[in-house]
Amino acid sequence: MARITLRQLLDHAAEHDYALPAFNINNMEQGLAIMEAAEAVNSPVIIQASRGARNYANDIMLARMIDALAEIYPNIPVCMHQDHGNGPATCATAIQYGFTSVMMDGSLKADAKTPADYDYNVRVTRAVVDMAHWVGASVEGELGVLGSLETGMGEKEDGHGFEGKLGHDQLPTDPDQAVEFVKTTQVDALAIAMGTSHGAYKFSRKPDGAVLAMGVIEEIHRRLPNTHLVMHGSSSVPQEFIDLVNKYGGNMPNAKGVPEDQISMAVRNYGVCKVNIDTDLRLAMTAKIREVFATKPAEFDPRNYLGPAREAITKMVQRKLHMLNSAGKADEITRHWEKLGRPLPRYYSKPKAA
Numbered sequence: 001m002a003r004i005t006l007r008q009l010l011d012h013a014a015e016h017d018y019a020l021p022a023f024n025i026n027n028m029e030q031g032l033a034i035m036e037a038a039e040a041v042n043s044p045v046i047i048q049a050s051r052g053a054r055n056y057a058n059d060i061m062l063a064r065m066i067d068a069l070a071e072i073y074p075n076i077p078v079c080m081h082q083d084h085g086n087g088p089a090t091c092a093t094a095i096q097y098g099f100t101s102v103m104m105d106g107s108l109k110a111d112a113k114t115p116a117d118y119d120y121n122v123r124v125t126r127a128v129v130d131m132a133h134w135v136g137a138s139v140e141g142e143l144g145v146l147g148s149l150e151t152g153m154g155e156k157e158d159g160h161g162f163e164g165k166l167g168h169d170q171l172p173t174d175p176d177q178a179v180e181f182v183k184t185t186q187v188d189a190l191a192i193a194m195g196t197s198h199g200a201y202k203f204s205r206k207p208d209g210a211v212l213a214m215g216v217i218e219e220i221h222r223r224l225p226n227t228h229l230v231m232h233g234s235s236s237v238p239q240e241f242i243d244l245v246n247k248y249g250g251n252m253p254n255a256k257g258v259p260e261d262q263i264s265m266a267v268r269n270y271g272v273c274k275v276n277i278d279t280d281l282r283l284a285m286t287a288k289i290r291e292v293f294a295t296k297p298a299e300f301d302p303r304n305y306l307g308p309a310r311e312a313i314t315k316m317v318q319r320k321l322h323m324l325n326s327a328g329k330a331d332e333i334t335r336h337w338e339k340l341g342r343p344l345p346r347y348y349s350k351p352k353a354a
């Protein structure tokens, strides 16, 4: 009932000066925690699932879980998004299972590890746009390869990410190419590469302009002021959670993320409307579970460690919703649609079985 597409959500965000964090899920605790947080601060949300998550949870389980979350929280507009689709089939099946938005990541080939050339990227992204737009779903494309500008290395997440080492000519998004890419493919949002990478080890030190290329976003936004930009790998990896993990038996030395003030700046000034955050939720969850195991070694009821973990995720999600200023906007979206004289849209009709 309250499902919304990425395009509808990001159009509203761009118009009202805020951005949406996109949170990855693969289980019930994460799903409930995210929605609890969204309801508490009256924010719309983007929930996304990678191919790895779809494999882990099973498509049917994920689809029913999203149905359940939308039913439990009817007032929260929720966009269900495929993270890093590796080909048209992945995107098509996501839409079949109720996703309202897909990412076609044509920066890598279908094996999700070989960097692809520009023509391949355009071809495969355009094919997905044609297909998704038939049924009203949105498409995020990616130009440039996500990876560290410090080391030239990618960080594999859920089996996705290039292998080996790439040069500065291949990693960051080329602003000229971005203009042509958006025009040719007609994507609804564009993920750009500017030095962020997936995981908890994005930088070896607090990042400066050489390794976190904010100038790239600035330039792309200047040339494409009406395109919704997406930052991937944008967890902040808060030190207090790394400390907790390490205090309770973990081993995560030197984990570093994207500073929250840099993300806020990109949202305020450079057209960034969607910020992907996965690691921070994993960290919050893991830190809490470790704490329970370390301080209550006799505990063996999963609810007594998954419950606190869920609360930790809820707090982290609230922090992000406030940071990106989407808190307070759920009602506004509903009112916006009411003003147009119709309820929040059902974005598409489910395909009929052949």
Ligand SMILES: [Zn+2]
Residues within 6 Å of the ligand: 084, 198, 232, 233, 276
């Ligand atoms: Zn990503």
